[in-house]
Amino acid sequence: MMQINELRILTEKLLQFNEDAHKSFLHCRETGEKGDFYKEVKPFADKMRDHCEQWESAAMEWVRNNKPKNLHPMQLKNTAENLQMVSVRAFFPDTSLKRFNSHIQSNDFILRRMLESLGAS
Structure with missing residues (x-):
């Protein structure tokens, strides 16, 4: 455990990665260029x-135990699925802005x- x-x-790192994905997306939208694969x-x-993967299993266990x-x-x-989706879609300027922002905000x-x-535990 x-x-x-x-x-x-891990949660803090994912928050930062989510922000990084958002910044990458905004950059790609501004320039109109896709990220290098x-x-x-x-x-x-x-x-x-x-x-x-690490976060989801640990977070699931913690939530089940602490409710x-x-x-x-x-x-x-x-959230784990959405984070992985935005990590790829962030580099494509044709991604729907509304949908992408919705995933970022939800994450x-x-x-x-x-x-x-x-913090409360």
């Missing part, structure tokens, strides 16, 4: 996937709620 501090650190897209998506108010396993699963909300719940 992962320690609470490790889960907190091997130099930008794949390394970022791989890093996000690895962190999401925090307003935080449920399905939200964690969806941010759940990750911050997770940090709040961890």
Whole structure:
């Protein structure tokens, strides 16, 4: 079982990656250029996937054991999937702005709620 501090650190990293994805997306929208697949897209998506896999299993276990108010396993699963999706879509300027921003905001909300719940435990 992962320690609470490790889960907190992973959650903070995912929050930063979510922000990084948002910045990359805004840059691609401004320039109209896609990110380089091997130099930008794949390394970022791989890093996000690895962190999401660790986070999702640890967060699920923590939520099942601690039953925090307003935080449920399905939200964690969806957030992990959305994080991985935005890590790729961030580098494509033709991605829907509204949908992308919705995923970014949703990820941010759940990750911050997770940090709040961890702080209260």
